[in-house]
Structure formats: structure tokens, C-alpha cells
Amino acid sequence: MAGFGAAHRLQAEGITPVMYDKNAYYGGHTMSFRHEPGFVFDIGPHISFTKDERIQDLFAESVDQLYETIQINLNNYWRGYWPQHPVQLHLHGLPEDVVVKVIADFVEERQKPEGPINNYNDWLLASFGPTFAELFPKQYTRKYHLTTAENMSTDWLGPRIYRPSLEEVLRGAISASSPNIHYITHFRYPQQGGFVSYLQKFVPSGDIQLNHELVSVDPRARLLTFSNGTICSYDLLVSSVPLPDLIPMIVGAPRDVLEAARKLACSSCVLVNIGVDREDISNAHMTYFYDEDICFTRLGFPHMLSPNNAPKGTGSIQAEVYFSDKYKPFAGQPRDWIEPVIADLRRCGLLRDSDRILCRNAMYLRYANIIFDLDRAAALATVHGYLDDLGIAYCGRYGDWGYMWTDESFKSGEKAAGAALTRLAASQLRQRAQVA
Numbered sequence: 001m002a003g004f005g006a007a008h009r010l011q012a013e014g015i016t017p018v019m020y021d022k023n024a025y026y027g028g029h030t031m032s033f034r035h036e037p038g039f040v041f042d043i044g045p046h047i048s049f050t051k052d053e054r055i056q057d058l059f060a061e062s063v064d065q066l067y068e069t070i071q072i073n074l075n076n077y078w079r080g081y082w083p084q085h086p087v088q089l090h091l092h093g094l095p096e097d098v099v100v101k102v103i104a105d106f107v108e109e110r111q112k113p114e115g116p117i118n119n120y121n122d123w124l125l126a127s128f129g130p131t132f133a134e135l136f137p138k139q140y141t142r143k144y145h146l147t148t149a150e151n152m153s154t155d156w157l158g159p160r161i162y163r164p165s166l167e168e169v170l171r172g173a174i175s176a177s178s179p180n181i182h183y184i185t186h187f188r189y190p191q192q193g194g195f196v197s198y199l200q201k202f203v204p205s206g207d208i209q210l211n212h213e214l215v216s217v218d219p220r221a222r223l224l225t226f227s228n229g230t231i232c233s234y235d236l237l238v239s240s241v242p243l244p245d246l247i248p249m250i251v252g253a254p255r256d257v258l259e260a261a262r263k264l265a266c267s268s269c270v271l272v273n274i275g276v277d278r279e280d281i282s283n284a285h286m287t288y289f290y291d292e293d294i295c296f297t298r299l300g301f302p303h304m305l306s307p308n309n310a311p312k313g314t315g316s317i318q319a320e321v322y323f324s325d326k327y328k329p330f331a332g333q334p335r336d337w338i339e340p341v342i343a344d345l346r347r348c349g350l351l352r353d354s355d356r357i358l359c360r361n362a363m364y365l366r367y368a369n370i371i372f373d374l375d376r377a378a379a380l381a382t383v384h385g386y387l388d389d390l391g392i393a394y395c396g397r398y399g400d401w402g403y404m405w406t407d408e409s410f411k412s413g414e415k416a417a418g419a420a421l422t423r424l425a426a427s428q429l430r431q432r433a434q435v436a
């Protein structure tokens with residue numbers, strides 16, 4: 001997405017950039033794969049919920065206006081209960097003792113003077129009180145961010161976690177049909193080919209060189225070296241390579257910058273894809289799992305995003321099992337997680353003994369979600385400062401190192417290309433002045 005954003009911006013200036021990708025396919029994290037007998041799985045559940053009309057239009061044009069518009073339905077699983085999302089607005093149906101304790105805490109917390117917020121734990125306690133914080137978001141944090149709320153900052157929150165009023169909490173506890181308040185209400189998804197179809201019209205904007213894994217960058221000689229032996233020069237370099245990989249590739253990278261890049265934490269993910277001979281698996285598009293004895297953190301149901309994502313009458317499930325090089329390293333093979341995922345799907349009742357599994361596979365995603373731990377801000381400032389000094393533009397989720405969705409990654413690529421062009425123009429002007 002970021003690479004295509006950069007190419008889109010450069011093309012507007014009449015430049016067709018060379019785009020290198022280590023994979024044998026384009027699309028990075030937005031790729032979609034087809035598995036027999038006709039299941040389409042994205043690399044993690046991908047939906048477009050951007051409110052930016054320009055990006056909505058670009059994506060829509062890319063699929064010739066052939067997309068689904070769907071009202072989102074999200075729910076949660078906690079100790080055998082299935083509350084709607086977000087749980088803080090849908091306490092109805094949870095055990096009475098839990099509901100009473102959550103509301104009592106919530107009231108007590110709201111009466112206290114606001115204390116300093118030094119980390120995500122402070123924010124959770126101030127927002128929800130200790131019972132809810134511990135039972136839901138803190139537990140989820142350990143599964144999704146692989147660290148504790150005490151070790152996390154709050155600069156990633158934005159609209160992601162809703163801070164309700166007392167009235168909203170009470171309504172959600174009394175009534176089963178309280179309003180659905182979430183930062184995503186509707187989403188769009190291509191009718192054919194999975195999420196990657198949104199890139200179709202961008203492909204001609206670059207000269208794409210697949211199977212080119214960058215292994216070395218010499219910023220002074222302006223040379224790139226790839227693992228297949230190719231060496232080439234560049235005028236402008238815009239990189240969406242994950243920072244912990246990019247920095248050690250740079251010839252002459254100083255020790256403090258290498259050390260800072262090592263501190264940047266990211267989750268990795270095993271995605272387990274399952275196709276089943278039944279489509280009525282769930283009525284939610286995604287479900288969040290809090291219990292630490294359930295191996296997956298989130299489930300998506302790709303057949304509900306487009307009917308063309310699965311053969312007629314069948315359904316599909318994608319499970320996300322999280323790890324992190326820094327906090328919980330992954331060992332073994334992705335396929336080792338297929339049977340544990342199936343067992344937990346049966347345990348929570350989503351799969352029945354009578355279901356026939358038509359397709360099963362697993363893949364490992366080295367980079368998934370940026371972890372906003374307390375090391376991130378200082379380490380990132382060091383790394384970005386170094387790249388700025390070298391004139392290497394960075395972009396995307398793993399270049400900006402932020403919690404970015406596809407539209408934000410695309411725009412980040414556009415912005416990085418724009419900044420690189422400005423820099424190039426300034427240096428050409430300086431050279432001309434020296435010659436004169």
C-alpha cells in the first residue's frame with residue numbers, strides 16, 4: 001500500500017518508479033491467496049473503512065466500482081459469553097456479579113480527581129475502573145500486544161477504544177439492544193479476488209521487480225544490493241521495508257541507531273485459515289477473544305466479506321495467533337497451530353463435530369502490529385532522525401512504525417514520495433548553483 005501510494009504520487013509528476021519487492025507477488029500485507037476448493041483468504045482480515053473520500057474513490061475505481069458495502073457486526077468471546085462489541089457498552093447478559101462490580105468501579109473511578117496518565121494501564125483504570133480493565137482490555141493486551149498495559153504508551157489509542165459515559169454503560173447493562181458505537185460502522189470490500197483487488201489499477205504506476213530482496217543500502221554511493229545479485233543505483237529512495245530490517249542493511253549505520261532499531265517492538269502472527277462445509281458459522285464479521293487459554297486473539301470470517309470468498313454453501317474462518325520477537329518469540333512451524341486452533345474453535349462452539357473441514361493451512365507473518373511499548377518513542381526518534389539525515393524517505397506501517405490502516409499507509413507513501421521529490425529538487429538547485 002505504501003509503495004503504491006509513493007508510485008501514485010510520483011506518477012503524477014511523470015515519473016514511473018522502479019518498485020522492488022522481495023516476494024514473488026506484489027501487495028505485501030494486502031495480498032490475497034486462493035486455496036482449493038475456492039476459498040480466498042487475505043493476509044489477516046482486511047476491510048476498508050476509510051472515511052477519506054479520495055481514497056474511497058481510488059479504491060472503488062481500482063475494482064471498477066465492484067465492491068460490497070457492509071454494515072459491520074463485531075462481537076467478543078469471554079468465558080463462554082458472546083457480548084457485542086465494544087464490551088463496555090454491552091455488559092447485558094454477563095454474570096450479575098461482574099456487571100455490578102464493573103459499574104460500581106466505574107462510578108467510583110468517575111468520582112475521583114483525574115490523576116496523571118503515564119501509561120496505558122493508568123488510562124484503562126481511569127476510563128473503566130479496575131474490574132473491567134483487568135477482565136477485558138488488560139487481558140486482551142497481553143494476547144494482542146504481548147506485553148503489559150503498564151509497559152505501553154497511550155499515543156496509539158485515537159478512536160480505537162471507546163470511553164463511555166455512565167449512562168451508556170448503564171443502558172448497555174440493562175438492555176440487550178443498546179446502540180452500536182464503534183469507530184467502524186460500515187466497510188467496503190472488493191466483490192472479486194479478495195482485498196488485493198484494490199491494488200489492480202495501481203500496478204501500472206510502477207515498474208515492479210519481484211523476487212528482489214534488498215540486503216544492502218549504500219546511501220553515499222546511492223547503491224542498492226539485492227540477494228539475487230542485482231546492484232542498482234538510485235536518485236530517490238523511498239522505503240517501506242520494516243525499520244528493524246532496513247537499519248542493519250545501511251552501510252555505516254552507527255551503533256546507537258542499530259541499538260535503537262533493535263528496541264522497536266512488533267507482533268508477529270500465525271494466521272490459520274479454515275474452510276468448512278457450512279456457512280452459518282457466526283453472524284459477526286470479526287470476534288475478539290480475551291481468555292488466555294484460547295490460543296487465538298481474533299477470528300475473521302472471510303466468506304462474510306464477499307460471497308466470492310468461498311464456494312457456495314461453505315464458510316471460512318481465519319484465526320490470528322500472536323507472538324513477538326521481543327516479548328514472546330515464535331518457534332516451530334505455522335502448521336503446528338492448525339490443530340490447536342481447530343480444537344479451540346470446537347471448545348467455544350464455533351465448529352461442530354459434524355463439520356467437514358474442506359481446507360486448512362497456516363502462514364507466518366513476521367511483522368503484524370507495532371507494539372507501542374515505552375521504548376518506542378525514543379528509539380523511533382533516533383532511527384527516523386538518522387534516515388532523515390541520510391535522505392532516505394520512509395513510509396507505511398513498518399517505515400513510519402505506527403498503527404496504520406491501508407489508507408493511511410497509502411497516504412504515507414504519497415507523502416514520503418512528495419518529500420523526497422522536494423529534497424531532490426533542492427539538491428539539484430544547489431548543484432546548479434555550484435556549477436554556476
Ligand SMILES: Cc1cc2nc3c(=O)[nH]c(=O)nc-3n(C[C@H](O)[C@H](O)[C@H](O)COP(=O)(O)OP(=O)(O)OC[C@H]3O[C@@H](n4cnc5c(N)ncnc54)[C@H](O)[C@@H]3O)c2cc1C
Pocket residue numbers: 001002003020021022023026027028029030043044045046047048049212213214215240241242245269320367368369395396397398399404405406407409
Ligand atoms: C493482521 C492484520 C490485519 C489488518 N487489517 C486491516 C484492515 O482490516 N483494514 C486496513 O485498512 N488495514 C489493515 N491492516 C493494516 C494494513 O495491512 C497495513 O496498513 C498495510 O498493508 C501496510 O502496507 P505497507 O505498504 O506499509 O506495508 P507492507 O504491506 O508490509 O509492504 C512492505 C513491502 O515491502 C516488502 N519488503 C520488506 N522487506 C523487503 C526487503 N528486504 N526487500 C524488498 N522488499 C521488502 C514486502 O514484501 C512488502 O511488499 C491489517 C494488518 C494486519 C497485520
